[in-house]
Amino acid sequence: MPRRIYPLNALRAFEASARHLSFVKAAAELSVTPAAVSHQVKRLEEYLGLQLFRRRSRGLVLVESGQLLLSDLREVFLSLDNAMERVMDSDSRGSLTLSVAPTFAVMWLIPRLQKFYALHTDIDVRISTSLGLVDFQRDDFDAAIRLGSGKWFGLETIKLFDETVTPMCSPRLLEGPDAIKTPDDLSKHVLLHNHSMDYDPDAPTWESWLKAAGAIGVDASRGTHFSLPDHGLQASIDGAGIVLGWRTLSADDLAAGRVVEPFDLTLSLGSSFYLTYPEAHANRPNIAAFRDWLLQAVNDGEYRNRL
Numbered sequence: 001m002p003r004r005i006y007p008l009n010a011l012r013a014f015e016a017s018a019r020h021l022s023f024v025k026a027a028a029e030l031s032v033t034p035a036a037v038s039h040q041v042k043r044l045e046e047y048l049g050l051q052l053f054r055r056r057s058r059g060l061v062l063v064e065s066g067q068l069l070l071s072d073l074r075e076v077f078l079s080l081d082n083a084m085e086r087v088m089d090s091d092s093r094g095s096l097t098l099s100v101a102p103t104f105a106v107m108w109l110i111p112r113l114q115k116f117y118a119l120h121t122d123i124d125v126r127i128s129t130s131l132g133l134v135d136f137q138r139d140d141f142d143a144a145i146r147l148g149s150g151k152w153f154g155l156e157t158i159k160l161f162d163e164t165v166t167p168m169c170s171p172r173l174l175e176g177p178d179a180i181k182t183p184d185d186l187s188k189h190v191l192l193h194n195h196s197m198d199y200d201p202d203a204p205t206w207e208s209w210l211k212a213a214g215a216i217g218v219d220a221s222r223g224t225h226f227s228l229p230d231h232g233l234q235a236s237i238d239g240a241g242i243v244l245g246w247r248t249l250s251a252d253d254l255a256a257g258r259v260v261e262p263f264d265l266t267l268s269l270g271s272s273f274y275l276t277y278p279e280a281h282a283n284r285p286n287i288a289a290f291r292d293w294l295l296q297a298v299n300d301g302e303y304r305n306r307l
Helices: 008-020 023-030 032-047 064-092 102-121 183-188 208-211 229-237 251-257 285-299
Strands: 053-056 059-061 094-098 124-129 143-148 155-168 191-194 225-227 242-246 267-278
Touching: 008 023, 008 064, 008 242, 023 032, 059 064, 059 267, 094 102, 094 285, 102 124, 102 143, 102 229, 124 242, 143 285, 155 208, 155 285, 183 208, 191 229, 208 267, 225 229, 229 242, 267 285
Parallel strands: 094 124, 094 143, 191 225, 191 242
Antiparallel strands: 053 059, 143 267, 155 242, 155 267
């Protein structure tokens, strides 16, 4: 009996639309127009003789038949991705292409990368730094390291560590007539600001830290402003001021005494660093090797023992 020929493009358009409940977002994922996605979904509905969505002014609503189809299609596409990955595995061992948050790359990954190379001399690592989300279907990346909640649909996410912040400065600022001894003493020094978390209204700032510390007479709005935390940390190492530093990522500089923590008060960043990749990539040899090494580097207490 001959196999039926299914409208694969229409099924892919439906699956993306059902995940996003939006033709517009599905179109962006598939790199086509919303009209093309809508046309493919309508074609599938005609093929099945069933309505899959209710079209609303604010988006799409899956009807029962659409929910049933989505549930089965996710498994089908995952199996298809796995099959393709198995075919590609023979070529995947020799390289690993990563998209990494810039600060994580500079302050944590790159200083430790030689240890990965020592264990896996057959894998060439390619690192691209970015803060944007990765579209693994469009972009040529094996995995990514990002800061966030870890709730990214269709991706396997592995938590690396949480992050907290606290004031950090050069040891020189703890000496002399303007030595930092209490939070109020920060009024005598330049505050270094990091704006990389401005998208999160709950992320700690100098204003929230000073309030928690009960500081008086310190203007939280003044100082020097940076877009990334490693820039502010370097400025603090150079004695340019005091930064609200990220403790885990700053562990090497704290251990070496390049910066110190004058106070015990820390605040949670509210986000964590994650290794993430498509579920279908989980068994690729290069990703498995990097994942195992990365988790070992995180869990062996290498940075925690320095604090």
